[in-house]
Amino acid sequence: MTTIAYREAVQRALREEMRRDSSVFVFGEDVAEPGGVFKATLGLLDEFGPKRVFDTPISESALAGVAVGAAMMGMRPVLEIMFADFTTIAMDGIVNSAAKVRFLSAGEYTAPMVVRMSYGAGARWGAQHTQSVESWLMNVPGLTIVQPSTPHDVLGLLKSAIRSPDPVIVLEHKNLYGKKEDVPDEEFLVPIGKAAIRREGTDVTIAATGAMVDRALAAARTLAAEGTEAEVIDVRSIIPLDVDTIVESVVRTGRLVTLHEAPVFGGFGAEIAASVGQRAFGYLDAPIERLGGAWSPIPFGQVLIDEYLPSEQDIVRAAERTLSS
Numbered sequence: 001m002t003t004i005a006y007r008e009a010v011q012r013a014l015r016e017e018m019r020r021d022s023s024v025f026v027f028g029e030d031v032a033e034p035g036g037v038f039k040a041t042l043g044l045l046d047e048f049g050p051k052r053v054f055d056t057p058i059s060e061s062a063l064a065g066v067a068v069g070a071a072m073m074g075m076r077p078v079l080e081i082m083f084a085d086f087t088t089i090a091m092d093g094i095v096n097s098a099a100k101v102r103f104l105s106a107g108e109y110t111a112p113m114v115v116r117m118s119y120g121a122g123a124r125w126g127a128q129h130t131q132s133v134e135s136w137l138m139n140v141p142g143l144t145i146v147q148p149s150t151p152h153d154v155l156g157l158l159k160s161a162i163r164s165p166d167p168v169i170v171l172e173h174k175n176l177y178g179k180k181e182d183v184p185d186e187e188f189l190v191p192i193g194k195a196a197i198r199r200e201g202t203d204v205t206i207a208a209t210g211a212m213v214d215r216a217l218a219a220a221r222t223l224a225a226e227g228t229e230a231e232v233i234d235v236r237s238i239i240p241l242d243v244d245t246i247v248e249s250v251v252r253t254g255r256l257v258t259l260h261e262a263p264v265f266g267g268f269g270a271e272i273a274a275s276v277g278q279r280a281f282g283y284l285d286a287p288i289e290r291l292g293g294a295w296s297p298i299p300f301g302q303v304l305i306d307e308y309l310p311s312e313q314d315i316v317r318a319a320e321r322t323l324s325s
Helices: 006-020 044-048 060-072 084-098 151-163 212-225 243-253 268-283 302-308 312-324
Strands: 002-005 024-028 053-055 076-083 114-119 144-146 168-173 180-183 196-199 204-208 230-234 237-239 256-263 289-293
Touching: 002 006, 006 024, 006 044, 006 151, 024 044, 024 060, 044 053, 060 076, 060 084, 076 084, 084 114, 114 151, 144 151, 151 168, 151 180, 196 212, 204 212, 204 243, 204 312, 212 230, 212 256, 212 312, 230 243, 243 256, 243 268, 256 268, 256 312, 268 289, 289 312
Parallel strands: 024 053, 024 076, 076 114, 114 168, 144 168, 204 230, 204 256, 256 289
Antiparallel strands: 002 180, 144 237, 196 230
């Protein structure tokens, strides 16, 4: 085991896959010489050279088109979109080409490409560099979306994404790049489509995504001091969603809180709530609580950011509401 940071896990995943498969290449804005704005691609240029790691002009629309074309021709591109907000400019290539090429060609062509993008509030990057975009993309058949919350998972899920025969969106929270943990030295994969139970509990289930997983765990420790045992599920995979693990947890606890950074209205938590309502309604002992960002563009000031995001105390109160119903 070796202790590495989240950004180092991204580097290792890319390095291992590029060594394994010569068709894998990395490109995007500032990914080569600078090593990425968050240093997640640092060192790749030195090892693999400018034909497999290269910087591009500031044109996300063109970058998405290049990725789709290269993927259809047998390459495995890994495109970095510097900030997830810029996905809006790349939507046509991702949504109307990458996601649909298998269907439209009756399987003659596929788009085995990965789109990595940083997202998330809390670091004062402002309203146009901070959004959580999973709900923008999860309504597109043909896309796989993962949201790793730990160095272990970003390493294993990114490797699985690169090996996927279809397009995968990898959402990397910018506040997690410095997070460290022990990771096995030997090669491993994390399966796409499987949630992880980060803390076992009997009283309430908290299903969280991304950086909110750590906040959910902190809330669970506070609840435990008060005599309530919360089970925390790291969803990890948005599409496909591991409904079974969440439902099995709710069957045990009888209560559910969903938690993410994106605004609550139209957010991913609603899909979890609907799935649980459909499959485990009779086991629910209280209404489902949904937590997410405020219905507002993400502010810049730290005091307002703290108000925008669900806090540890917000999570505790939501869990307590389910217990008092």
